Structure formats: C-alpha cells, structure tokens
Amino acid sequence: MVEHAAPGTVREAYDAVAATYEEMFRDSLRDSPLDRAVLGVFAEVVRAAGGGRVADLGCGPGHVTAHLDGLGLSAFGVDASPAMIGLARRAHPHLRFDVGSMDALDIADGTLDGVLSRWSVIHLPPDELPAVLAEFHRVLAPGGHLLIAFSASGGPAHPTQVFDHAVAPAYRWWPDHLAALLRAYGLAETARTIREPEPTDRRQFQQVHLLARKA
Template sequence: MIDPAVLHDTRAAYDAVAPTYAELFSNVLETRPMERALLAAFAELVRVHGAGPVADLGCGPGHVTAHLNALGLDTFGVDLSAEMVALARRAHPHLQFDEGSMAALDLPGGALGGILAFYSIIHTPPVQLPAVFTEFERVLAPGGHLLLGFFAGDDPRPQEFDHKVTLAYRWSPDSLLDLVRQAGFTEVGRMLREPYEHERQFRHCQLLVRKPGNP
C-alpha cells in the first residue's frame, strides 16, 4: 500500500497543473517514434493473447489511453487526479476514465489483458513499489503484458529528482526489473533511449514484461 500522504501530495500536485500538463503533453507521442513503436508492439501482443482489456494506470489527460484504443485495444484509464480524469473525459468521451490508485485497483483478479504505466510509477517511494507490482500481477490475467515507462539512471539505487510537478525517482532498468521479477513477471524486452534536445537530460526506458501462463 502506498503511504496516504504520498497519494494526497501527488493528487494535489497534478490537480494543480492539469490544464497546463494536458496542453504540453497531449500530443507528445507525435514526436516520440520509439515510444510509438513499443506501444504498437505492446498492443499487438495483447491482441494476440486476447486476455482482456487494458488499463492505462496514471493516464493523465488520456492521450495514451486513446492512442492504444486507436491501435485496436479495449482500453480505459485510471488516475489519482480528479482534474486529470475530468480533462480525459472531455477530450475522449468515448472512453472510460476513473479516479483511483494503481496500488489498490477496484478490479477482480485476472481481469486485465494488459497494463500500461507510462511514467506513472516514478512518484512511488521505492520501498512501496513492490506492493504496486504485486497489485499489477494480481489484476493481470495469465499471459498478460505490463509496459512500464520511466526515467533511467545508472546507479543501482533509485535516485530522487525534482520532477517539477512533485518528487520522483529514476531507476536503473536492471534494478527495476529485479523488483518486477520478484512480483512474478518475466522480461519480454526493453527500449532505452537518450533524451531529445527539448527534454530533461535523463535517459528514458520502456520495460515490457509478461505474467507467465496462458490466458
């Protein structure tokens, strides 16, 4: 379980910047071809296994939820921030968006064919992140896929940084993978890229893992 104080602070921080955030990032995938390629691979794998809908956890204004839906997935979004959820509902009225915490999802076990956590785990204190991955494993069907996006570092220990919205953490891909494996997942692949000129000077990582078993 995530500390309620952390949830409160993260929710308040994103509520405060929601309109600006949506304006800055709603079209961000148009300039990120590598992320689009991995999202397309994720969507294809989920469709092939046919294990259920996909949850975009920490969906923000819903732009990536909508992108996955356009790729043929049955998607819905969940976010802590009521303001983000309201923006997502207005921008994408044909999709479902709900307030909620990714650490305690209102879903039965094995309900999902896929989970996307696109830079939404970065605010979770490292000591509390294993519980989040355990929750992901619970709600994913056997054979389901999880795609994690995060800022990468070289230190095996998570590193705090000022995200400008609220406190966040960078992870080395191997260290984060160790936590994910402990929750029962196996690696499918990863993408690690250098920052573009207009981005903060951190590398970006997308880690794709799978819950073993057949759907």
C-alpha cells in the same frame, strides 16, 4: 535535498497543473515515433495473446489511452487526480476513465490482458513500489503483459535516485533493478528499450520501457 511527497500532495499537485499538462502533452506521441512504436508492440503482443482489455494506469488527460483504443485495444484509464480524469472524460467521452489508486485498484483479479504504466510509478518512494507491482500482477490474467516506463538512474551502484520533478518529487530506477523487482512479483521481462536524451532535453536522463509478461 528533495523530500518525499505524500500521495495526497502528489494528487493535489497534478490537479493544480492538469490543464497545463494536457496542453503540453496532448500531441506528444505525434512527435515521438519511438514511443508510438513501443506502444504498437505492446498492443500487438496483447492482441496476439488473444486479449485486448487494457488499463492505462496513471492515464493523466487520456491521450495515451485514446491511442491504445486506436490500436484496437479495449482500453480504459485510471488516475489519482480527479482533475486529470475530468479532462480525459471531456476529451474522450467514448472511453472509460476512473479516479483510483494504483496500490488498491478497483479491478477484479486476473481480468486484464495488459497494463500500461507510463511514467506513473515515478512518484512512488522505493518502499511503496512493491505493493503497486503486486497489484499489477493481481489484475493481469495469466499471460497478460505489462509495459512500464520510467527514467533510468545513474548506474547499478545507485539503483534508485530521487530528483526534483517539475510537479512533485520523483524517482529514477536502474533498469536491471526494476526488472528484478518485476521478476520477484511474477512478471518476467521480455524486452526493453532505452532512449538516450536529446540535447534539448531539460534533464539528461535515459528513458526506459520494460515489457514484461505474467507467467
């Protein structure tokens, strides 16, 4: 049985593997054209709405934040792991990176044009996710966009499933279930992508991106 992990435990776990994580994932977008395409669509809809200020929440070592900056967005990163933020600041000194928690963001109401949450909610137990979605809604401006990525659960009969992640216990979500939670917090789904696992993937989970908009 996989036990829930306290937030501090998750933070410490990522602090411990930060350097290895950076080495493993710094070039991950180069090898994933679909992920680049999804991020490109996210950047385009944010710019089309007349904005460009975007927070990459759970930014890790900052490589995706830097990618968003390269797409013309005013992007900054937030992560709970001080070690990850230290790596991000060293690798991308021209960008802003802050230590922070997704359930209590130091960001004023309605000031963001976009929020990216790329596999950053997977360590949240189901009862803690609503508070984070409420924060996403709070910091987004009207018409702002959220792009959230996660692994899919096994089906609608099991809307959430815990699994033994390499760093800390994590959760998978059935896409329709998570989309319904987003709607409950004022974030209407506008698009989704589902990538089937590659034969070489260690875990045979579908990878999901949901794009949503604040009314």
